[in-house]
Amino acid sequence: MTRSRIVGLALLGALLVVALALPYLGTTSYVISLVSTILIAAILASSVNFLVGDGGMASLGHGAIAAAAAYGAGWASKMGMDPGMQVVIAMGVTLVVSLVYGLLSMRTSGIYFLMVTLAVGMVVFGLAYRLSAVTGGENGITGIQRPAFIGEYWTYYYFLVAAFVLTTLLLWTVSRSPFGSSLRGIRDSETRMRSLGYSVAGYKLGAFMISGTVAGFAGLLSVWHTHFVSPSSAGVHRSVLLIVMVILGGVGTVLGPLVGAAVVVLVENVLSNEIERWPTILGLIFILVILFARAGIVGSIAKLAAKLTRRSTSRSPGGGSPPGTPVSDRNHTAS
Amino acid sequence: MKSTTMSTRGRWAAVAALGAAAALALSACAPPGSAEPSATQEPGATGTLKVGYISPITGNFAIAGQEMVDGWNLYWEVNGNEVNGVTVETIVEDDAGNPEMSLTKAKKLVESDGVDVIVGPLLANTALAVAAYTSSVGIPNLHPVAAADDLTQRQANDLTVRTGSMSGSQMNYPGGVWAAEEGHKTAVTLCPDYAFGWESCAGFVQGFESEGGEVVAQYWFPNGTSDFSTYVSQIQSAGADIAFVATAGGAPGPDFLRSFLGLGLGESQPLLMNCCSMDQATLRALGAEIEGFNSVSYWAEGRESDAVEEFSAAYAAKFDGKIPSANVAGGYQTAALVAKVLEEHGLLTGAELVDAITSYTFEDSIFGRVSFDDYNNTVGPVHIREVQERDGAFYNVPIRTFEDVDQWLGKDPADVLAQEPYSQSFQG
Numbered sequence: 017m018t019r020s021r022i023v024g025l026a027l028l029g030a031l032l033v034v035a036l037a038l039p040y041l042g043t044t045s046y047v048i049s050l051v052s053t054i055l056i057a058a059i060l061a062s063s064v065n066f067l068v069g070d071g072g073m074a075s076l077g078h079g080a081i082a083a084a085a086a087y088g089a090g091w092a093s094k095m096g097m098d099p100g101m102q103v104v105i106a107m108g109v110t111l112v113v114s115l116v117y118g119l120l121s122m123r124t125s126g127i128y129f130l131m132v133t134l135a136v137g138m139v140v141f142g143l144a145y146r147l148s149a150v151t152g153g154e155n156g157i158t159g160i161q162r163p164a165f166i167g168e169y170w171t172y173y174y175f176l177v178a179a180f181v182l183t184t185l186l187l188w189t190v191s192r193s194p195f196g197s198s199l200r201g202i203r204d205s206e207t208r209m210r211s212l213g214y215s216v217a218g219y220k221l222g223a224f225m226i227s228g229t230v231a232g233f234a235g236l237l238s239v240w241h242t243h244f245v246s247p248s249s250a251g252v253h254r255s256v257l258l259i260v261m262v263i264l265g266g267v268g269t270v271l272g273p274l275v276g277a278a279v280v281v282l283v284e285n286v287l288s289n290e291i292e293r294w295p296t297i298l299g300l301i302f303i304l305v306i307l308f309a310r311a312g313i314v315g316s317i318a319k320l321a322a323k324l325t326r327r328s329t330s331r332s333p334g335g336g337s338p339p340g341t342p343v344s345d346r347n348h349t350a351s
Numbered sequence: 352m353k354s355t356t357m358s359t360r361g362r363w364a365a366v367a368a369l370g371a372a373a374a375l376a377l378s379a380c381a382p383p384g385s386a387e388p389s390a391t392q393e394p395g396a397t398g399t400l401k402v403g404y405i406s407p408i409t410g411n412f413a414i415a416g417q418e419m420v421d422g423w424n425l426y427w428e429v430n431g432n433e434v435n436g437v438t439v440e441t442i443v444e445d446d447a448g449n450p451e452m453s454l455t456k457a458k459k460l461v462e463s464d465g466v467d468v469i470v471g472p473l474l475a476n477t478a479l480a481v482a483a484y485t486s487s488v489g490i491p492n493l494h495p496v497a498a499a500d501d502l503t504q505r506q507a508n509d510l511t512v513r514t515g516s517m518s519g520s521q522m523n524y525p526g527g528v529w530a531a532e533e534g535h536k537t538a539v540t541l542c543p544d545y546a547f548g549w550e551s552c553a554g555f556v557q558g559f560e561s562e563g564g565e566v567v568a569q570y571w572f573p574n575g576t577s578d579f580s581t582y583v584s585q586i587q588s589a590g591a592d593i594a595f596v597a598t599a600g601g602a603p604g605p606d607f608l609r610s611f612l613g614l615g616l617g618e619s620q621p622l623l624m625n626c627c628s629m630d631q632a633t634l635r636a637l638g639a640e641i642e643g644f645n646s647v648s649y650w651a652e653g654r655e656s657d658a659v660e661e662f663s664a665a666y667a668a669k670f671d672g673k674i675p676s677a678n679v680a681g682g683y684q685t686a687a688l689v690a691k692v693l694e695e696h697g698l699l700t701g702a703e704l705v706d707a708i709t710s711y712t713f714e715d716s717i718f719g720r721v722s723f724d725d726y727n728n729t730v731g732p733v734h735i736r737e738v739q740e741r742d743g744a745f746y747n748v749p750i751r752t753f754e755d756v757d758q759w760l761g762k763d764p765a766d767v768l769a770q771e772p773y774s775q776s777f778q779g
Contacts, residue, residue, distance in 0.1 A: 044462050044463050045458075045462045046458050046459050046461075046462035046463040047463075049455070049458050049462070050455065050459075053451075053455060145545065146544075148546070148549075148774050149771065149772075149774070152772070153545060153546045153549075153772065153774070154475050154476055154499075154545045154547070155475050155476055155479055155499055155501055155506075155546055155772075156450070156476045156479065156480070158479050158483040158506060159506075238451075242450075242454050243480075243483060243484070244450065244479070244480045244483060246450050246476035246479075247476070248448075248449055248450055248451075248476060249450075249451070284447075285452060285455045285456070285459070288409075288444075288445050288447075289444060289459070292408060292445065293409075294409070294445075295409055295410075295447075
């Protein structure tokens with residue numbers, strides 16, 4: 017256990033304590049609702065982050081997967097089904113949609129992967145928009161209720177904190193597993209992995225299914241938070257913002273999606289109260305991060321911390337240089 | 352390295368377990384402020400009416416969104432924001448036309464700023480999302496521009512009022528009636544291919560058919576269409592007595608008319624357009640080329656009335672002689688309505704404010720005589736308008752007015768609520 021590890025874990029613990037204590041610190045329900053929005057966006061961004069960070073596959077269709085799950089829950093709610101059935105239908109829709117995405121995109125990479133996911137995302141958007149008998153068209157579906165036991169805004173908030181911790185742990189575990197290593201192998205050299213006998217397409221499909229399931233879960237959480245869904249959730253704009261969140265936070269980092277989501281959601285919802293030209297500010301932040309902190313906010317901080325530690329350890333004799341943290345050794349793939 | 356990973360994993364699990372345990376422990380007791388009592392207002396009281404105004408001031412709908420805010424602000428600037436001892440304080444928030452953002456802003460206004468009423472937003476999906484939320488927390492929601500039928504039909508609620516506009520089908524129904532009464536036997540329609548377009552066309556079609564007309568063809572254009580020449584040729588080949596064309600405002604109106612005029616149909620094909628395709632933006636762009644063209648809308652800037660003249664003069668004085676559009680009028684009308692009610696009752700909030708508004712008959716508003724139905728929707732005049740020149744500027748002047756138009760298109764409300772939403776295949 018290195019010192020930077022301990023510091024990192026202490027920070028994580030402190031963050032979790034703050035998150036758990038937040039409703040008791042005199043915050044209004046609005047603040048809790050805002051943090052809930054950040055957590056949901058962070059879970060969705062985590063699903064993209066996993067695919068980009070470990071698989072090297074940048075998807076422009078994850079907003080649409082989340083929206084498909086949300087529509088599944090919304091339709092079930094419109095048909096008068098209970099929240100349990102909403103979950104079943106939402107996750108069923110998610111699996112089907114993710115499978116379609118995965119099957120269509122598993123033999124592609126790079127820009128072609130981007131185009132395929134973009135295209136399937138547009139199909140989902142088109143269906144949401146045009147299939148008005150099921151989706152309510154432009155108006156969307158309103159009045160979707162979450163289960164009674166998380167009905168209060170603050171119980172739902174704790175549910176979201178737990179959901180975020182669990183999905184982050186899940187993705188982290190998958191990423192550390194042999195499956196994750198193989199995926200990174202494919203990311204770095206597809207041909208080498210293929211000649212070693214790996215089924216590249218199979219691994220990509222598997223990665224997409226995992227990522228898609230998390231995205232669908234986020235879609236369900238989102239519809240339980242806002243109580244409605246409309247075609248704009250499935251729009252390309254939403255998927256692009258997800259990529260922005262991931263890059264802002266730091267591709268392949270554990271907490272990057274949370275930080276990226278926080279920046280985007282806060283600029284969108286809080287800064288816009290004060291500054292009319294908030295989209296410009298968001299654009300400027302993005303450009304600055306790309307120019308001066310290619311590894312994203314979290315990635316750059318981790319790099320900086322590693323540099324400082326190395327400097328201090330090299331001054332004191334006997335201390336070996338710390339092994340490269342998994343966080344920083346994955347950063348160079350942020351393309 | 353292996354052992355590091357293992358112990359890290361152990362710690363992660365410990366942290367997670369700790370978190371889960373803490374969450375369970377904490378969830379046993381609610382945090383302070385989770386059950387706030389809502390203050391009720393004494394009738395006839397003085398004080399401050401806090402208004403949260405949500406509008407898309409950035410993004411694709413920024414022009415319409417800004418106009419909607421301008422109309423609201425203009426009323427208070429001209430008449431002062433103090434009525435009968437009540438100060439009206441407005442907080443404007445931008446939603447960029449995004450429903451999630453709209454909802455977050457509504458929560459912010461209600462839960463953080465403590466507003467008494469939410470006005471807006473503009474787009475159908477944002478309006479429905481906000482209306483569902485505000486009704487769940489007991490806050491009135493007034494809609495100056497939103498045209499979605501469902502806002503005062505299938506998804507109507509007691510606290511949501513359409514104050515400054517009409518529903519998509521309602522505002523075009525009289526257009527169909529008028530076209531048939533003018534002696535046109537057949538019609539062809541062109542509307543945008545989404546809810547607002549389906550509703551607009553459904554209104555015209557039902558009005559036209561109710562008077563014995565026959566719709567021979569319906570065409571739909573996707574959002575973002577800028578070249579309308581194929582649609583104009585389709586209208587030409589349909590050979591109907593009259594063409595009805597609707598857009599949701601912005602560039603499609605002038606774009607369609609340029610193709611229409613360019614292919615020489617201006618003289619030969621009778622045409623009726625809707626509110627937003629023949630608004631001031633179109634008139635400024637095309638001017639004399641479309642003099643004499645007809646359209647149907649609840650707003651007519653060329654109507655002779657003291658209220659309209661006072662409003663137009665104030666708007667022109669503030670915005671370099673510009674003539675107000677329907678979006679500005681909607682914002683202004685909503686403000687005027689709130690002012691009238693405060694004038695009569697003093698400070699009102701919650702359901703009392705809504706009751707006072709919906710039981711009020713606004714005799715001399717900028718729209719004419721306006722009242723409300725049981726579903727909190729505007730009942731008022733719809734004008735058939737003609738583009739006329741006055742002192743070098745072009746106005747939509749009413750040539751025929753249908754009074755007291757409601758949203759039921761001559762049917763029983765229960766039947767309208769029971770039918771499926773309008774679409775390409777279902778036009779009522």
